[in-house]
Amino acid sequence: MTRPQDRYRRSFGDLSERALAFWLLVPAGLLLGFIALYPVIRLVYTSFFQYQLTLGPDATFNGLENYAAALRDARFWNALKNTSLIVLVTVPGALLVGLGLALLANLPFRVKWPVRLGLLLPWALPLVFVGLIFQWFFDSQYGVVNDLLARLGGERQFWLFKPDLAFWAICWTIIWKTSSFVALILLAGLQTIPKELYEAAEVDGASPFQRFWRVTLPLLTPAILVALIFRTITAFQTFDIPYAMTKGGPGNATETLAMYVRVTSIENLNFGYGSALAMLLFLISMVITMIYLRYVRGADE
Amino acid sequence: MNPFKNLRLWVWVAAAVVVFNGFFPALWIFFTSLKLEGELTRIPITYWPDNPTFQNYLQAFREQPLGRYFFNSVVVAVGSTLLCVGVGSLAAYALARLHVPRRNLILSLLVGVSMFPVASLMVPLYQTFNEIGLRNNYLALILPHAALSLPVATLTLVSFFAGIPRDLESAAMVDGSSRLGALWRIVVPLSAPGVFTAAILAFVNSWDEFLLASTLLPAKAMRTLPVGIQLYQGEYVFPWPLISAALVVALVPVALVIAVFQERVVGGLTQGGVKG
Numbered sequence A: 001m002t003r004p005q006d007r008y009r010r011s012f013g014d015l016s017e018r019a020l021a022f023w024l025l026v027p028a029g030l031l032l033g034f035i036a037l038y039p040v041i042r043l044v045y046t047s048f049f050q051y052q053l054t055l056g057p058d059a060t061f062n063g064l065e066n067y068a069a070a071l072r073d074a075r076f077w078n079a080l081k082n083t084s085l086i087v088l089v090t091v092p093g094a095l096l097v098g099l100g101l102a103l104l105a106n107l108p109f110r111v112k113w114p115v116r117l118g119l120l121l122p123w124a125l126p127l128v129f130v131g132l133i134f135q136w137f138f139d140s141q142y143g144v145v146n147d148l149l150a151r152l153g154g155e156r157q158f159w160l161f162k163p164d165l166a167f168w169a170i171c172w173t174i175i176w177k178t179s180s181f182v183a184l185i186l187l188a189g190l191q192t193i194p195k196e197l198y199e200a201a202e203v204d205g206a207s208p209f210q211r212f213w214r215v216t217l218p219l220l221t222p223a224i225l226v227a228l229i230f231r232t233i234t235a236f237q238t239f240d241i242p243y244a245m246t247k248g249g250p251g252n253a254t255e256t257l258a259m260y261v262r263v264t265s266i267e268n269l270n271f272g273y274g275s276a277l278a279m280l281l282f283l284i285s286m287v288i289t290m291i292y293l294r295y296v297r298g299a300d301e
Numbered sequence B: 001m002n003p004f005k006n007l008r009l010w011v012w013v014a015a016a017v018v019v020f021n022g023f024f025p026a027l028w029i030f031f032t033s034l035k036l037e038g039e040l041t042r043i044p045i046t047y048w049p050d051n052p053t054f055q056n057y058l059q060a061f062r063e064q065p066l067g068r069y070f071f072n073s074v075v076v077a078v079g080s081t082l083l084c085v086g087v088g089s090l091a092a093y094a095l096a097r098l099h100v101p102r103r104n105l106i107l108s109l110l111v112g113v114s115m116f117p118v119a120s121l122m123v124p125l126y127q128t129f130n131e132i133g134l135r136n137n138y139l140a141l142i143l144p145h146a147a148l149s150l151p152v153a154t155l156t157l158v159s160f161f162a163g164i165p166r167d168l169e170s171a172a173m174v175d176g177s178s179r180l181g182a183l184w185r186i187v188v189p190l191s192a193p194g195v196f197t198a199a200i201l202a203f204v205n206s207w208d209e210f211l212l213a214s215t216l217l218p219a220k221a222m223r224t225l226p227v228g229i230q231l232y233q234g235e236y237v238f239p240w241p242l243i244s245a246a247l248v249v250a251l252v253p254v255a256l257v258i259a260v261f262q263e264r265v266v267g268g269l270t271q272g273g274v275k276g
Helices: A005-009 A014-046 A065-072 A074-105 A113-124 A125-138 A144-151 A165-192 A195-204 A208-236 A240-246 A257-265 A273-298 B003-033 B057-063 B066-097 B103-114 B118-131 B139-162 B167-175 B179-208 B211-216 B225-230 B239-260 B263-273
Strands: none
Touching: A005 A195, A014 A273, A014 B066, A014 B103, A014 B118, A014 B167, A014 B211, A065 A273, A065 B057, A065 B263, A074 A165, A074 A208, A074 A257, A074 B003, A113 A165, A113 B003, A113 B263, A125 A165, A125 A240, A125 B003, A125 B225, A165 A208, A165 A240, A165 B003, A165 B263, A195 A208, A208 B225, A208 B239, A240 B225, A257 A273, A257 B003, A257 B118, A273 B118, B003 B239, B057 B066, B066 B103, B066 B139, B066 B179, B066 B225, B066 B239, B103 B139, B118 B139, B118 B211, B139 B211, B167 B179, B179 B239, B179 B263, B211 B225, B211 B239, B225 B239
C-alpha cells in the first residue's frame, strides 16, 4: 500500500523537493532579512554607540551607557508610564467593549452586511485618521463631545489641553478603534460554539446569565486569549492616535515610548540613544510574543 | 405580549448599536466635509449640514497636492501588495506542500516577526535607506510595507494551500503535467480566494500605515495620504473644511474594498483567532 503522500513525494525525489522548497522560500527570506532581521541587528549594534548626527558624524563605542542613560532619563520613565497606562486601560477596555459588540453582532440578523460592516469599518480606518476625527470630536469649541455635554447640562471641557483629560480622550479613541477587531475575533469564536450546548443548558434550567457564564465564556477563552495578547502587543507600540491627537502634549503628558523613540532618533538624529530606546520597546514586544507563542499557539499543537 | 416580537425588537436595537458605533465617526466627518467654514465654526454646532456643498472638496484638491498624495498612496499600496502576495505565495506553497525542515520553527518565526514594533525598525531603516540613497524613493516604503504584511499573508496562504486536496494536484501530475503546470492549473485557481484575502489585508495595512511613511517618504511630492493630511494642521490653525474633505477622499478606497469583500476580510482577519 502506498499512501497518496508517498506517491507524491516519490515522484520527485527527496532532494529536488528540498531544493524546490528552498528556492521558493528564498525571496521571503531575503525580504524579511533586509527589512526585519538586518535592522534588528543594526539596532542592537547602534545602541552600544554614542552616535548623534547633530554632534558629529562619528560613532564612538560606549557599551551599555545608552541603556544606563535611559534608566536615569525622566522622560523615558514618563513615556514608559504613559504607554503602560494606555495598555492597562485600553486592553481591558477594548476586550469588554469588543465582547459586548460581538455578543450583539451574534444575534440572528436577517441582513448581515450592515452589522459586519459596522465592525469592519473601525478596523479599516487608518489610525492617524481616527486620531484626527476624534480630535475634532473632542474639540473644545466645535466638538460633538462638548456639545452633548452642554446639552445634558454638564460643563464644557478642554479635553486635549489638560493632561488627565487628554489621556482619557486618547484611551477612549484607542478603545473605539481597536474594539471592533477584538469583536471580529470573538464573534468568530462565538460562532464555533455548538447551538446544542445552549439548548442543553436551557433544558437544564440555566438562566441566560448562567448560560453566558458556564457555556459562552469558557468556550470563548481561547479567542479571548488571542485577542488579549495581540491587543497587548499593539498597545505597547501605540503611536499614531496620540500623535495625531496631541503630539504627546500637553508638555509630554501623553507621550508614548514609540513617540519618544521617534523624537530622539528621527527629529534629534540621536541614533545611539534612540536605538537603545527602540531596543527596550523591542524587548517588551518580544517577551509578550514569546508568551503568546508558548502558551497560545503551543497549547494548540 | 408576544415574546417573539420582543426578541425582534431587541435584535433591531443591537444592530442599531453596532452599526451606529462603527459608522458614526466616518459619517460625522462626511457631514463635516459638506459644511462651509462659517457653519463649522458656529455655536451651537449643527448636526445635519444646513447647506450641503462639495465646495470643500474642490478646495482640498486646489490648495494641497491631494491628488498627488492619493497617487503616492496607490503606488505604494499596490506595489507592496503585489510584492507581498507574490513572495508570500511562493513561501506558503513550500510550507504547506513540500518537505521543509524545521517547518514549525519557520512558522513561529513568522509570527514573531509580525510582532516586531514598527517604531523599532524605523530607526535602522531610516539610517540604511539614507545611506543607500533610497529615502524618498517609492521602494523605501514598498519594501517595508510588503515585509510587514508578509507574515500575515503567508500564514493566511499556508492554511489555504493546506486546504486544497493533494490528490487533485497529484492526479494532474500523473496525467503528465509538470509540477509547475499542476501548480498553475490546479493550485492557483483553487487558492485564488486565499490570495485575494491576503492581498486585501496587505493593501489595507499599507494604505493605513503612517510611522514609516512619514519617516521614509517625507518629501512633499512623495507623501502618502496619512502623512500629507496629518500635516494640514498647523501649530494653532486647524483647517477643518480641508481636512474633512481630504479624509473622505482618503477613506473611499478602503471603505470600498471592505464593503465589497467584507466576508473575505472577516475570514482572513479571524482565521488566526479561531485556530490560535
